[in-house]
Every structure is written in C-alpha cells, then in structure tokens.
Amino acid sequence: MKYIALDIGNVLCYANMTNFVRDLSDTFNVSIGDASRYLRGFQQIHDLGLTTMERELRSRFNCHSEVTIERLCKLWNDAVHPCVSMLSMLDELNAQHDVQIALLSNIGVEHAAMMDSKLHPIYDYAIPHFSCFVGARKPTMLYYQSFLMQYPEFKGCLYVDDLQENLDASKQFGFDPYLFSLEDADVDDKIREIREIVLDSDESED
Numbered sequence: 001m002k003y004i005a006l007d008i009g010n011v012l013c014y015a016n017m018t019n020f021v022r023d024l025s026d027t028f029n030v031s032i033g034d035a036s037r038y039l040r041g042f043q044q045i046h047d048l049g050l051t052t053m054e055r056e057l058r059s060r061f062n063c064h065s066e067v068t069i070e071r072l073c074k075l076w077n078d079a080v081h082p083c084v085s086m087l088s089m090l091d092e093l094n095a096q097h098d099v100q101i102a103l104l105s106n107i108g109v110e111h112a113a114m115m116d117s118k119l120h121p122i123y124d125y126a127i128p129h130f131s132c133f134v135g136a137r138k139p140t141m142l143y144y145q146s147f148l149m150q151y152p153e154f155k156g157c158l159y160v161d162d163l164q165e166n167l168d169a170s171k172q173f174g175f176d177p178y179l180f181s182l183e184d185a186d187v188d189d190k191i192r193e194i195r196e197i198v199l200d201s202d203e204s205e206d
Contacts, residue, residue: 001098003157004090004198005147007138008105010162010181012087013080013118020076025066028061046108049132053110073110079103080111082118083182089195090122099198101126102154104147104161106137128153148173158197176201 009015016197017039019106038060053073057063093099101122103115107130116123129147136142138161148155159175161167167177178197180190 001100001103001153002093002198002201003154004093005102005104005154005157005159005195006090006174007161007163007166008103008107008115008119009080009161010183012090012103013082015080017076017079020072020079023075024072026185027072028063037082043106043108044137047106047131047137047169048135049109052108077110077114078205080114080118085188086121086182087119089191090126093126093195093198094122097199100153102147102151102157103128103130104138104143104159105129106131108132138166140164141169141172144170144173158194158201160194 006012021032021035024030024038025032028035030038042051042053042056042060044058046053052116053076054069057069057072057142063069090099090101094101103119103123103126105128105191107115112128112130112132115128119126129143129150131137131143134146136146138144155174156176158178159167159170160178160180160184161170161178162181164179167175167179170177176197178194180194184190
C-alpha cells in the first residue's frame with residue numbers, strides 16, 4: 001500500500017478570509033488590520049479546541065446580536081470550500097491504486113465538523129488528525145509524534161502542506177515534504193506531480 005498525508009487549508013480547500021475580515025471590520029468599526037489580527041490570534045486557540053467563533057465574537061466584540069453572529073459565522077464557514085480537482089485526484093489514487101490518505105490539519109471544532117461534507121468523498125475513508133482533537137498544532141513535535149505513534153505506516157510518505165515551517169518540522173519525523181498551495185500559479189501541474197510522486201513511491205515494508 002502507498003500513503004500520502006496532506007494539510008487541508010489552501011491544499012484541499014480554499015480558505016480565503018478576505019470577505020470575513022472586511023465584514024468583521026465594517027460590523028464592529030475596527031480597522032482591517034485589527035480585524036486581521038483578531039482572526040490570527042483567534043485561530044491559534046481555536047485550532048487547539050479551546051474556543052469557538054461564536055464565543056469569541058461575543059466576548060471580544062461584546063456582540064449580543066444573534067443575527068450578526070449567525071451572519072459572521074456563516075461568512076467564516078463559507079470561506080472554506082473544496083478544490084474539486086484535488087479531491088478527484090485523491091479519490092482516484094485511493095480507488096484505483098489503494099493509496100491511504102491522512103489529513104494533517106490545524107483546525108478548530110466547527111470546521112472539523114464540516115469536513116465530512118466539504119471533503120466528500122475522501123473523508124469517508126481518510127484518516128483525520130486534527131489539532132483540535134490532538135491538543136497540539138503544527139509544527140510542534142507533539143503533533144507529528146502523536147500521528148506516527150497511531151499510524152507508523154505513514155512514516156516516509158509524501159506530506160503536502162502550504163507552509164514551509166510545517167514541512168521543515170515534518171522532516172524530523174521522516175516525511176517526504178512537498179510545498180503546495182491552491183494559490184500557486186501552476187496548481188494543475190503540481191496536482192499531477194503529486195499524483196506521480198505517490199505512484200512512483202516505494203511500497204512500504206511490512
């Protein structure tokens with residue numbers, strides 16, 4: 001069997017938060033910079049499963065309007081949408097070439113709950129390893145260690161991520177890193193290259 005591990009944001013799903021940040025700025029009369037800083041700071045604790053967007057909107061902006069909270073949460077959730085060509089390629093690798101897929105992602109509980117629909121059909125058989133359930137984020141050692149302790153067969157596999165720091169950390173654990181982002185100009189070429197690398201990889205030893 002062959003193996004591949006992939007990040008989700010900007011690898012399997014587009015995650016453009018521009019509209020959310022702009023709406024957040026307009027709604028609470030804060031600068032775009034402050035809205036962006038809020039989102040970055042929120043993301044770190046959200047990825048660890050320690051908070052939710054609804055909770056942070058209430059506490060950070062003293063927001064009590066259910067309509068406003070619902071609108072902002074929907075805009076935030078809708079910013080994440082799948083790349084059909086990536087999912088189709090992975091589904092073909094699994095169905096026709098018996099490739100096992102793992103999802104290594106910094107992600108919070110709300111977005112984790114959406115992945116079964118966002119990543120259809122691969123989520124039905126892929127192995128999720130999400131920071132909100134692990135209690136650790138990439139690129140920490142604990143994140144990768146906990147994954148390989150559960151799934152040692154993935155050691156040495158191709159690992160696709162859009163952040164170089166995550167790839168650099170993964171090398172310490174034997175992953176074969178590949179830098180890829182859905183924002184790259186040559187996305188289609190890279191998707192084909194990812195497929196070829198997986199199919200050309202050596203079979204894992206028993």
